[in-house]
Amino acid sequence: MTRKIAVVGAGYVGLVTGVALAQLGHYVTCIDVDTTKVDQLNRGELPIYEEGLRELLLANREAGRISFTAHPKRGLRSAEVIYIAVGTPPKEDGSADLRYVESAAYDIASYATQECVVVCKSTVPVGTNEQVLQWIEKEKKEDIKVHIASNPEFLRQGSAVYDTFHPDRIVIGSNSSYAWDVLTEINAPFEAPIVKTDLASAEMIKYAANAFLAMKISFVNEIANLSEKLGANIEDVVSGIGKDQRIGEAFLRPGIGYGGSCFPKDTKALSHLGSDFMERLRLIETTVEVNDMQPSRLIQKAIKRYGDLAGKRMAVLGLSFKPGTDDMREAPSLSIVNGLVDLNAEVVAYDPVAMERAATIFEEGVDFASSVEEALTGADGVFILTEWPVIKNIAPDVYAARMNQPIIFDGRNCYGIEEMKEAKLEYYSIGRPPQFGQLISNPLT
Numbered sequence: 001m002t003r004k005i006a007v008v009g010a011g012y013v014g015l016v017t018g019v020a021l022a023q024l025g026h027y028v029t030c031i032d033v034d035t036t037k038v039d040q041l042n043r044g045e046l047p048i049y050e051e052g053l054r055e056l057l058l059a060n061r062e063a064g065r066i067s068f069t070a071h072p073k074r075g076l077r078s079a080e081v082i083y084i085a086v087g088t089p090p091k092e093d094g095s096a097d098l099r100y101v102e103s104a105a106y107d108i109a110s111y112a113t114q115e116c117v118v119v120c121k122s123t124v125p126v127g128t129n130e131q132v133l134q135w136i137e138k139e140k141k142e143d144i145k146v147h148i149a150s151n152p153e154f155l156r157q158g159s160a161v162y163d164t165f166h167p168d169r170i171v172i173g174s175n176s177s178y179a180w181d182v183l184t185e186i187n188a189p190f191e192a193p194i195v196k197t198d199l200a201s202a203e204m205i206k207y208a209a210n211a212f213l214a215m216k217i218s219f220v221n222e223i224a225n226l227s228e229k230l231g232a233n234i235e236d237v238v239s240g241i242g243k244d245q246r247i248g249e250a251f252l253r254p255g256i257g258y259g260g261s262c263f264p265k266d267t268k269a270l271s272h273l274g275s276d277f278m279e280r281l282r283l284i285e286t287t288v289e290v291n292d293m294q295p296s297r298l299i300q301k302a303i304k305r306y307g308d309l310a311g312k313r314m315a316v317l318g319l320s321f322k323p324g325t326d327d328m329r330e331a332p333s334l335s336i337v338n339g340l341v342d343l344n345a346e347v348v349a350y351d352p353v354a355m356e357r358a359a360t361i362f363e364e365g366v367d368f369a370s371s372v373e374e375a376l377t378g379a380d381g382v383f384i385l386t387e388w389p390v391i392k393n394i395a396p397d398v399y400a401a402r403m404n405q406p407i408i409f410d411g412r413n414c415y416g417i418e419e420m421k422e423a424k425l426e427y428y429s430i431g432r433p434p435q436f437g438q439l440i441s442n443p444l445t
């Protein structure tokens with residue numbers, strides 16, 4: 001059955017959700033307070049980089065199934081299902097800031113005109129959905145029945161469209177059988193297992209999933225840091241433990257720590273929730289601590305290698321928090337680039353899509369190159385911070401040909417150590433013994 005759906009918040013989640021629902025045949029209006037974003041979307045331009053999204057957006061716009069507005073009244077009037085997909089950023093103390101969710105709830109109270117299911121996709125602390133319903137009930141202008149459901153989102157940036165159409169599971173938390181029926185029907189085409197539960201459990205599932213994945217990353221980074229000191233190779237260690245099906249290899253890629261808009265904020269929000277209820281989550285607290293330290297490890301290697309970085313020309317390859325996105329939120333590159341600038345290195349950065357955003361963040365001391373080759377030319381060292389294909393596929397001889405000193409600090413383990421040994425490159429990575437080329441005997445001793 002085709003439904004009239006409103007999506008409040010047209011960011012990464014709201015936009016992808018809206019486009020996917022339109023693709024399923026529903027009539028979708030996305031509402032956003034950001035008028036620049038709405039204007040862009042109405043022109044068929046995407047405010048974010050996400051593979052495959054533009055084509056789907058244009059096709060559904062053309063078919064008249066999706067539109068964008070900054071006026072909540074226009075979008076919410078006669079909507080049967082209303083998704084909330086606004087941001088829930090961290091407050092100073094780490095807890096989730098619910099002001100945008102609250103404001104979305106009041107808009108719904110003001111402008112919804114018929115019985116509807118309000119579906120919260122935003123990641124929110126346990127108890128928030130109940131609160132949203134109370135906000136709406138308290139202020140609603142029409143005498144309508146409002147059902148509330150939690151339907152947390154599990155997509156990853158960079159593969160958001162694929163993930164939306166191929167979810168591992170769909171979680172629907174509600175106390176309303178009407179909401180369950182409507183959402184089961186809407187989600188049926190995704191052909192994924194549906195976990196039906198109550199509101200609190202659905203909210204907890206989202207935080208627990210992100211915290212567990214973040215914990216895997218901090219775990220592997222700690223084992224990597226120790227492996228490096230003991231002469232073990234973390235890639236072999238992960239391969240050895242990951243083949244145990246109870247462990248698995250996913251999310252055990254060592255590196256410079258997790259970034260992005262969600263793992264950092266959700267681990268802190270969960271940890272805060274634990275403290276609020278006198279149940280400290282020590283594993284999560286440590287996960288955060290380990291992650292905060294991880295980016296500086298790459299800089300420490302450089303300090304150990306050069307002594308003084310002042311005046312050294314450092315190429316930085318990759319700025320976004322992961323490949324496939326232009327999102328710079330909590331990217332490990334932020335602290336690494338700032339660290340290099342603080343050490344008075346000359347930084348020349350390249351990223352295939354995130355440079356425009358990055359230029360608004362790094363104000364001084366960072367130049368941007370228009371290609372990998374340009375960034376490498378004349379450099380005294382290179383920091384690999386995001387494993388974009390165009391970066392991880394750089395042939396080893398390009399470093400030697402372009403750089404003043406081909407010294408590589410690889411924060412994403414893009415290369416095999418044997419490969420770098422053969423290329424005679426001086427190569428430092430995460431969780432593996434350093435490899436030295438023919439030019440340098442052993443700088444660490």
Ligand SMILES: NC(=O)C1=CN([C@@H]2O[C@H](COP(=O)(O)OP(=O)(O)OC[C@H]3O[C@@H](n4cnc5c(N)ncnc54)[C@H](O)[C@@H]3O)[C@@H](O)[C@H]2O)C=CC1
Nearest residue numbers: 009011012013032033034086087088100103104122123153
């Ligand atoms: N980014 C991601 O990959 C994922 C995010 N999430 C969760 O989804 C939620 C949204 O995240 P993103 O899409 O990344 O955020 P975002 O910051 O990209 O987008 C949020 C949008 O909501 C708009 N907005 C704020 N208040 C509004 C209001 N009252 N009415 C209409 N629009 C309003 C903002 O202008 C913005 O465009 C967060 O809770 C996040 O934790 C969950 C899974 C994946």
Ligand SMILES: O=C(O)[C@H]1O[C@H](OP(=O)(O)OP(=O)(O)OC[C@H]2O[C@@H](n3ccc(=O)[nH]c3=O)[C@H](O)[C@@H]2O)[C@H](O)[C@@H](O)[C@@H]1O
Nearest residue numbers: 153154155156157251252253255257258259260262321322
């Ligand atoms: O709640 C969210 O927002 C989303 O958070 C993550 O998705 P995302 O942050 O987009 O990207 P990931 O692929 O999970 O990567 C997050 C960070 O972890 C790092 N990472 C990931 C995997 C790994 O093995 N090692 C590692 O360092 C990445 O480089 C990146 O900085 C989750 O994977 C999604 O399921 C979830 O919906």
